[in-house]
Amino acid sequence: MTTDSATVPRPGKRERLVNAARELVYLKGISGTSLALIADAADVPVGNVYYYFKTKDDIVGAVVHLYEEQLRALIAELERRHRSPRARLKGFVNALAERAVEAAEQYGPQYGCPYGTLSTELAKKPDVPDELAASLMRIQLDWAEEQFRAMGRRDARDLAYELLAAYQGSAVLTATLGLAELMTRQARRLQRWIDDKGEDR
Template sequence: MTDSERAVRPGKRERLVAAACELVYHQGVARTTLADIATAADVPVGNVYYYFKTKEDIIGAVVHAHAQRLTEAVDELERRHRAPKARLTALMHLLAERRDVIARYGCPYGTLCSELAKRAEGSDLLAAPLMRIPLDWAERQFRAMGRPDAHDLAVELVASYHGAATLSGTLGQPQIMAGQARRLERWIETLDPVGDAGSEPSH
């Protein structure tokens, strides 16, 4: 390894979190061990405990990292697109672009939240805030469109694409995610500021 490579290599904690994010996404929380994470991060197992005392601590760091990425992603949509409809449509484009990886592993946020929600006490304290980021963001976009049913529409949107991600991952069919994303784009375009509060995409 050269001096320049050493200079830009992330620190041990950053490598551990990045490795944990990747492993948890690919094989789930239950199957991922601290030893797995240490090996993937090229960090001695004994050093892991300097940064994370328990597996729960590192899973918390994974959730925090995902939350940061989600927040950065929606903030980028805010910067790139002035209109709320354009932002929502752009999100659907991103989901369609990720159809292959979603079909293989599922949604990185949805699958993690589902797994955490099945665990013992306190799991909802980790999972719920992560799921609320896209839900609250979508609600703000619908509200900016003048929709009085913004919350219901946000729930419908998030539930629809997470359901499609689950189907894509279960059946290994990326076209399901791509098709649902396109259909949601068309649905978003039909919504007007004072539209029918009962207007929902068909499942």
């Protein structure tokens, strides 16, 4: 797989657009980011956006797709790196918190979890298919459930909900209160919590 950028017909304008959209949507929300803003950030003329995407919703869909791949890559990496489901779950919490901290350093603490805020906004939009709004949460939920089940827990689904809810809730509080350190504190607490869930009850 060579990436000879000189000869390829499309030198990544689409990728640039999706990436600019991802960042802007994170910072300003879907309705707060105009196509002009996206095009400008991607260094692509405004009208040209429509050569790559039929509508604005399509761009947002591409952002969701990008996040899906990000999550799947993280999961694959965790499964390579750790053999026990408990270590994987702890690595998962760790990775999410790490990203949150990096995002807070780069942009400020007020933007929350990219997956959570985007999914919440999508869920409210009437013309968005439910599955698109649910997809990012479902990927994490299903995988976490799998891990808890591999740990021998019969209540694996409930624990997965609890884990994800704790993380998403911390992100909401972090964003609204503007407290970046809250995220890392709660991440440490979740690590301990996962350790406590060793055996079936």
